[in-house]
Amino acid sequence: MIRFILLRIFQAIITLIVISIVVFALARASGDPVMLMAPPMATLEDLDAIREHLGLNKSLPEQYWIFLKNLSHGDFGESIRTRQDVTHILWQRLPNTVSLGLTSIVLGLVLSLIMGVTSAYKFGTWMDSGVKLIAILGQALPSFWLAIVAIAIFAVWLGWLPTSGMGTPAHFVLPVLTLSFFSLPIFTRLIRSSMLEVLDSEYIKLARIKGLAEKWIIWKHALRNAIIPLLTAAGISFGTIVTGAVIIETVFAWPGIGRLLAEAVVSRDYPVVQATVLLVAIVVLFVNLVVDITYGYVDPRIRY
């Protein structure tokens, strides 16, 4: 088991190095950053001075090494647009995204558990069809549009909730609901199909013959086994949440990492983009590492 964990950590580090090389290479492909930073009246000497200051006059491997060294200190450089320290901006924005993301993941999980289990248990009834319809629509409708519609209905027409920004608990309602919709269809479909499989098994029949209450059979005996495939999906769907955060935070003007990234992309603020992408990469790799290890722990056949 220890060997398995160490191997996985090693692989994660290799992946991270590959990603950092890609990010670094693309930074150099994005054109001369000096031209973006220098004022329009700058002379050639000024440009050289900026290059010297940024270390851009060194060779590429040397630059990559400096880039890595700075990263290990948590130094991501400064934003081209606002001239602020990127690490500082990230730390400022991170809690907002974490609170939004975690609430949405929990809500999405709870809703999809209820919906998936109900639709499997009531297989073939109108409730099953209803859940399937929600899942199919949820996968097809663009979620940014869903967010806009939600704002139009609940904030503009009914005036129940604020349109955007954050502050009061009421500000959380719409972003959390729409963001949880990103993972809801996949989770619901997954729980439904694995629940259908488990409900058909011998040990559930035995539990029924034994005269156990249906409530116990469904929520304890069946769900325990049906939930295992969800673990693998959790790792992959974490990426969906990240994608969702970028879109939802943009629509709701939520001051988190996602909106920071979207704004930086539009203004081509490369230092901010590369820092955000690296940060997300680290988190995604870490989540998948944890999922892998948990899976190896739960199911010994996976260890290799």
Add this chain to the structure above:
Amino acid sequence: MENAGLGSKVAKYWKAFCRFPVIPITIMTFMVFVAIFANVISPYLPDEMSLVDRLTPPFFMSGGSTAHLLGTDNLGRDILTRIFYGARISLSVALLVIAICSAVGTTLGMIAGYLGGRIDSFMMRVTDAALAFPALLIALLLGVALGPSFFTVVLALSALGWAPYARMIRGEIIKLREEDFIAQARVIGSGPITILTKHIFPNIVNTLVVLMTMSVGLVILVEASLSFLGVGVPPPTPTWGAMVSEGRDKFATAWWISLFPSLAIGLVVLSGNFLGDWIRDKMDPKLRQL
């Protein structure tokens, strides 16, 4: 599983297509038609502005006129025309991306599955990483580095999109590799390339077609999200995602600007998903867990 000839394959496809889902196929055919003939059937030019007619509502509302069936946007551009032209972008991006991803993914999957061993496990780790990483992030990164263009969008969507193909095809190859007919082909002296292309490939076509159809909706959705965030195909080319974004602030008063393009996205994605599900059930039911 035998090495099926071309004739029996066609017969099987024909059988599958006999009971087809009418509505999704109609929608898809209509969209393809619209995309190809956008310049013929559109009543206006996509960037033709008319400030007198700005924010005209659709024809069924008071104040609307049949001159602009679905109304106009903030600059007086005809929404219907822009949706027709937007179909070009969405569908051509989807077509190109799926072609690239399936070609790259199949090749890698075949190599990994056939060779096995170290190469296989290395390639599968790379595939795992590509699967876990959010595609939108790489797309945004590329959008910034290379600047927004049609080519950037295609590249960005293909950058990680090959991974599901590689993973699935590799699994199929590993199963097929041990079959008797492959061993027999080896006995008569066929090289690895002949075996892969002539004996193995015909047996994975079904899986490949299913995967390709199922990804149409996803590709169109991600493309729309990119345009929505401002890193898609740049203006003045009309894209559905960008149209939704333009109408965003006016949704309470001029909802038609973003409603109709998002309906177009929803309809295409929905029919793509239905077609994918249906083809999967017909041709490769064991993929149902997907």
